[in-house]
Amino acid sequence: xxxxxxxxxxxxxxxxxxxxxxxxxxxxxxxxxxxxxxxxxxxxxxxxxxxxxxxxxxxxxxxxxxxxxxxxxxxxxxxxxxxxxxxxxxxxxxxxxxxxxxxxxxxxxxxxxxxxxxxxxxxxxxxxxxxxxxxxxxxxxxxxxxxxxxxxxxxxxxxxxxxxxxxxxxxxxxxxxxxxxxxxxxxxxxxxxxxxxxxxxxxxxxxxxxxxxxxxxxxxxxxxxxxxxxxxxxxxxxxxxxxxxxxx
Amino acid sequence: xxxxxxxxxxxxxxxxxxxxxxxxxxxxxxxxxxxxxxxxxxxxxxxxxxxxxxxxxxxxxxxxxxxxxxxxxxxxxxxxxxxxxxxxxxxxxxxxxxxxxxxxxxxxxxxxxxxxxxxxxxxxxxxxxxxxxxxxxxxxxxxxxxxxxxxxxxxxxxxxxxxxxxxxxxxxxxxxxxxxxxxxxxxxxxxxxxxxxxxxxxxxxxxxxxxxxxxxxxxxxxxxxxxxxxxxxxxxxxxxxxxxxxxxxxxxxxxxxxxxxxxxxxxxxxxxxxxxxxxxxxxxxxxxxxxxxxxxxxxxxxxxxxxxxxxxxxxxxxxxxxxxxxxxxxxxxxxxxxxxxxxxxxxxxxxxxxxxxxxxxxxxxxxxxxxxxxxxxxxxxxxxxxxxxxxxxxxxxxxxxxxxxxxxxxxxxxxxxxxxxxxxxxxxxxxxxxxxxxxxxxxx
Ligand SMILES: Cc1cc2nc3c(=O)[nH]c(=O)nc-3n(C[C@H](O)[C@H](O)[C@H](O)COP(=O)(O)OP(=O)(O)OC[C@H]3O[C@@H](n4cnc5c(N)ncnc54)[C@H](O)[C@@H]3O)c2cc1C
Ligand SMILES: NC(=O)c1ccc[n+]([C@@H]2O[C@H](COP(=O)([O-])OP(=O)(O)OC[C@H]3O[C@@H](n4cnc5c(N)ncnc54)[C@H](OP(=O)(O)O)[C@@H]3O)[C@@H](O)[C@H]2O)c1
Numbered sequence: 001x002x003x004x005x006x007x008x009x010x011x012x013x014x015x016x017x018x019x020x021x022x023x024x025x026x027x028x029x030x031x032x033x034x035x036x037x038x039x040x041x042x043x044x045x046x047x048x049x050x051x052x053x054x055x056x057x058x059x060x061x062x063x064x065x066x067x068x069x070x071x072x073x074x075x076x077x078x079x080x081x082x083x084x085x086x087x088x089x090x091x092x093x094x095x096x097x098x099x100x101x102x103x104x105x106x107x108x109x110x111x112x113x114x115x116x117x118x119x120x121x122x123x124x125x126x127x128x129x130x131x132x133x134x135x136x137x138x139x140x141x142x143x144x145x146x147x148x149x150x151x152x153x154x155x156x157x158x159x160x161x162x163x164x165x166x167x168x169x170x171x172x173x174x175x176x177x178x179x180x181x182x183x184x185x186x187x188x189x190x191x192x193x194x195x196x197x198x199x200x201x202x203x204x205x206x207x208x209x210x211x212x213x214x215x216x217x218x219x220x221x222x223x224x225x226x227x228x229x230x231x232x233x234x235x236x237x238x239x240x241x242x243x244x245x246x247x248x
Numbered sequence: 249x250x251x252x253x254x255x256x257x258x259x260x261x262x263x264x265x266x267x268x269x270x271x272x273x274x275x276x277x278x279x280x281x282x283x284x285x286x287x288x289x290x291x292x293x294x295x296x297x298x299x300x301x302x303x304x305x306x307x308x309x310x311x312x313x314x315x316x317x318x319x320x321x322x323x324x325x326x327x328x329x330x331x332x333x334x335x336x337x338x339x340x341x342x343x344x345x346x347x348x349x350x351x352x353x354x355x356x357x358x359x360x361x362x363x364x365x366x367x368x369x370x371x372x373x374x375x376x377x378x379x380x381x382x383x384x385x386x387x388x389x390x391x392x393x394x395x396x397x398x399x400x401x402x403x404x405x406x407x408x409x410x411x412x413x414x415x416x417x418x419x420x421x422x423x424x425x426x427x428x429x430x431x432x433x434x435x436x437x438x439x440x441x442x443x444x445x446x447x448x449x450x451x452x453x454x455x456x457x458x459x460x461x462x463x464x465x466x467x468x469x470x471x472x473x474x475x476x477x478x479x480x481x482x483x484x485x486x487x488x489x490x491x492x493x494x495x496x497x498x499x500x501x502x503x504x505x506x507x508x509x510x511x512x513x514x515x516x517x518x519x520x521x522x523x524x525x526x527x528x529x530x531x532x533x534x535x536x537x538x539x540x541x542x543x544x545x546x547x548x549x550x551x552x553x554x555x556x557x558x559x560x561x562x563x564x565x566x567x568x569x570x571x572x573x574x575x576x577x578x579x580x581x582x583x584x585x586x587x588x589x590x591x592x593x594x595x596x597x598x599x600x601x602x603x604x605x606x607x608x609x610x611x612x613x614x615x616x617x618x619x620x621x622x623x624x625x626x627x628x629x630x631x632x633x634x635x636x637x638x639x640x641x642x643x644x645x646x647x648x649x650x651x652x653x654x655x656x657x658x659x660x661x662x663x664x665x666x667x668x669x670x671x672x673x674x675x676x677x678x679x680x681x682x683x684x685x686x687x688x689x690x691x692x
Pocket of ligand 2: 037039064139141182
């Protein structure tokens with residue numbers, strides 16, 4: 001790696017509002033960007049937009065987080081290899097559907113845990129071999145405690161959070177840094193039409209800014225907005241006999 | 249997805265409940281275009297109800313991607329929701345600026361085309377539309393047509409200045425202006441009265457930019473006293489040594505924000521008079537020639553975000569007309585006399601010289617345009633009615649981007665082109681499809 005700004009950034013799940021905001025933020029700091037998504041070709045307008053606004057190279061890469069068999073080839077074919085890999089991939093699914101259908105629950109679990117963990121784990125191995133790199137996983141506050149309203153999604157995020165924590169632990173001192181991002185509410189396509197409390201809801205650009213700074217400062221774990229650290233501390237500490245009767 | 253919202257223009261008058269949707273892509277937009285009575289909305293900087301839908305409003309700001317740029321021709325292709333501020337941010341560091349810009353950079357590309365906005369260089373360069381090479385226009389059926397001076401030329405021409413009533417502008421090709429620096433050389437001419445101001449403009453036809461701030465409370469012999477400000481893009485070698493190393497960058501300014509609605513009385517005759525007197529003296533004393541950065545020169549008001557709130561909760565209205573060159577002095581004198589007589593101060597009183605423009609429905613024509621801001625209240629609304637009448641008597645016409653309250657009768661009397669516009673809309677079945685609060689009020 002030469003200087004930090006020339007390091008290519010790979011965004012997995014780049015179509016999402018948060019993913020695009022992240023791509024813009026790093027491009028504004030002169031990082032070349034690779035946008036990886038399903039149907040990546042449809043992101044061509046975003047590719048040109050980021051390239052024109054920020055004067056950096058932006059490329060597209062086809063990526064499906066469920067296609068674990070293709071992951072090694074996907075990573076190998078990226079040239080130059082990314083120095084910062086950020087996964088934004090996720091799917092909230094529908095809790096009721098996940099309760100009723102094994103297939104639906106499987107999809108949520110694989111999309112939020114298995115897929116993102118495997119691909120980030122794989123990039124981490126490649127980075128460890130070179131002795132440098134940054135891995136960023138966008139998990140969720142929903143992983144901090146399972147709740148009736150979305151525990152299928154939440155448990156997969158919990159698994160992802162635990163995976164990132166272990167990865168960070170193992171690679172500490174090996175030049176590879178791992179950042180866990182736990183957004184609370186974010187105003188995106190995923191939450192469109194929901195009535196979210198304004199003071200607790202971040203804009204995608206806010207999440208991107210927080211991630212950009214956290215990467216620069218090599219933070220381990222962040223909540224966006226920060227108030228969520230407090231909220232989740234309270235929620236985690238409610239004794240189970242009481243918690244199981246709440247409706248949160 | 250549609251939701252209900254209270255909407256208004258920049259003047260926050262009038263306000264209306266409206267269904268709003270902010271589509272993410274052309275496909276989603278196509279599904280909404282046929283709803284009936286829709287209007288596209290850019291960044292909401294038109295003062296009145298031009299961007300408030302008859303039945304529903306389509307917020308275009310998510311369609312804001314820059315698609316291509318050709319450094320040889322300087323042509324940028326971008327989606328309609330891109331803000332002029334974004335274009336400057338991206339391209340000024342590379343030596344490009346807008347060919348035409350209104351007095352705020354927080355307008356969208358689509359909005360600038362739909363109002364065919366003019367800048368301080370209209371006398372030389374024409375309006376915004378002169379630099380639009382083509383645009384993609386979505387009709388009520390969701391189909392997109394590329395229109396230009398060559399293809400579908402009538403629809404293209406009606407769309408410039410068509411206030412969103414010919415369809416939804418999806419993307420456009422805009423020619424930019426090469427510049428050597430981010431700085432403007434400004435020369436200020438002190439004009440003791442209206443005659444002197446007009447002479448200053450007429451003597452400055454070669455200047456790239458010209459605009460005058462008028463003290464609209466001055467009367468008698470001082471009626472129309474103004475500071476006429478001329479500007480030129482500074483060449484790199486005209487800059488002081490300190491700036492020459494990076495001619496295209498300018499100092500970052502802190503934005504200030506108006507935190508809450510001012511009480512309705514904060515702006516009154518006395519405060520405006522005091523402000524005007526101060527500004528006038530400052531202008532008279534200042535150096536005749538200065539170098540200022542692009543942001544301060546073109547967008548002084550943008551430094552105060554949300555400044556529309558200083559007029560208080562009731563909002564404000566702007567009066568803007570253009571009067572023909574022939575007899576301009578008499579027409580302007582009549583307008584200014586009426587304003588001074590009413591004693592209704594206007595903070596922003598701006599005079600510009602417009603050049604000749606042949607267009608189907610755009611505002612500019614050769615002459616002088618006067619813009620005045622007033623708090624919205626019964627007294628000022630009555631004054632505006634009198635200013636309308638004077639404008640009509642002197643063969644002038646009105647700017648739709650600023651209008652919030654004209655009666656249909658007055659607008660049609662001032663602008664015979666309106667009848668052709670209405671006929672064109674009916675013939676192309678656009679009248680039911682696209683409608684705004686303004687088009688309903690003005691029977692467009
Ligand atoms: C401080 C200030 C200074 C100004 N100075 C000037 C000036 O110097 N010269 C000047 O000419 N104007 C000036 N204006 C007016 C302003 O430039 C216009 O009102 C402009 O149209 C606003 O653009 P917008 O994106 O905010 O559009 P909006 O206000 O949202 O909409 C304005 C019109 O454009 C239409 N429109 C918007 N987007 C689209 C689209 N994608 N497709 C079809 N129609 C669309 C709307 O239907 C509406 O009729 C000024 C306004 C302010 C607030
Ligand atoms: N919005 C919130 O309130 C909130 C709160 C906490 C955490 N988060 C997390 O933030 C991240 C971004 O979410 P968002 O709100 O921006 O919602 P989103 O738009 O739904 O983003 C999810 C992204 O994951 C991608 N994805 C899903 N399945 C995939 C697959 N099989 N292969 C590749 N990509 C796939 C989607 O791609 P497609 O476009 O191809 O479908 C989409 O880009 C998610 O991980 C989410 O869990 C969001």
